[in-house]
Amino acid sequence: MIEILLIEDNTDDVELIKYRLKTDGFDFKIRHVLSLEQLAETLSNGCPDVILSDFNLRGFTALDALEFVRLNYPKIPFIVVTGSIDEETVAFTIKSGAWDYVVKERLFRLSTAIKAAIERFNENRRTEQVENKLQILSIAIQQASTSVIITDREGNVEFANKKFTEISGYTDSDFLTEKVNILKSGLLSEKEYKEIWETVISGSQWKGEFQNRTKTGELYWVLAS
Structure with missing residues (x-):
């Protein structure tokens, strides 16, 4: 089962995302938060497999949420799921650390984006494990x-x-x-x-x-x- 943390202040969009994932045959569990405070509290109780976030939220944006996640939980995949967004904002969001973005009018891309993000996360973890082993081996040989x-x-x-x-x-x-x-x-x-x-x-x-x-x-x- 894939654990998803969803940052979204529109209940209709929450249900739409759930429906899309169910339609695509996803086995998932969603934790839904509305604020940065709820985001921090929820993450302190366990990390999800992926974070989905709307861009414009009440009192903050996805960039604020992304900054918090990058500082405290930098390895969690972060995908922006939003309405219309200009190319400059998309580029800045990706540069800031978002793994991908999906426009709500094209939610059929969401499942693919989530799978790709989790696959990339797993590959990063495997690479990190190999690098750690090589570092241990290097230290052993050096000493x-x-x-x-x-x-x-x-x-x-x-x-x-x-x-x-x-x-x-x-x-x-x-x-x-x-x-x-x-x-x-x-x-x-x-x-x-x-x-x-x-x-x-x-x-x-x-x-x-x-x-x-x-x-x-x-x-x-x-x-x-």
């Missing part, structure tokens, strides 16, 4: 007790953790102009380096020990995988 370095297929260094910097002496700024081959000790032949690199970029796993050279020229052993 790892093992040296970690990530390069692209051309050998450009894209990431090096603190342990790598501690051991090798090289920092991110060093790799702005240099590639990973600056670590070469010179003790392996070019053929051996080539075989290692070709194995890695082919997607296969290479394991072994070899020596690299620090920024100050000292040799150190690496158990690579």
Whole structure:
């Protein structure tokens, strides 16, 4: 069931919106408010899946409601459902944070707009979850007790953790102009380096020990995988 918070001061329009959604086969529950005070109180008791708001209301506009929602509940989809509205106002409303607008004379668009908004909300949430996981992974790698370095297929260094910097002496700024081959000790032949690199970029796993050279020229052993 989709939970809808409707900001509307015209009871006929409230019933019209309900009728339109029922006609479209929506399974929904509507909470109806008339003022900013009621909006704040209702949201404090639980967030809906989507907010629908008329534009011109008694004592305030959809922009006032939108400002409150954006400041306090920025992730809730907000759709303006209104009578005639000029293009400049539409553009400003969208720029202010509204997800969509539907003209009351074309309420057949309402169901599509709600579905699109909820789908976008769910996609945003999935993206946020992935980004949070990546952030946790990044922190874990950065704080790892093992040296970690990530390069692209051309050998450009894209990431090096603190342990790598501690051991090798090289920092991110060093790799702005240099590639990973600056670590070469010179003790392996070019053929051996080539075989290692070709194995890695082919997607296969290479394991072994070899020596690299620090920024100050000292040799150190690496158990690579």
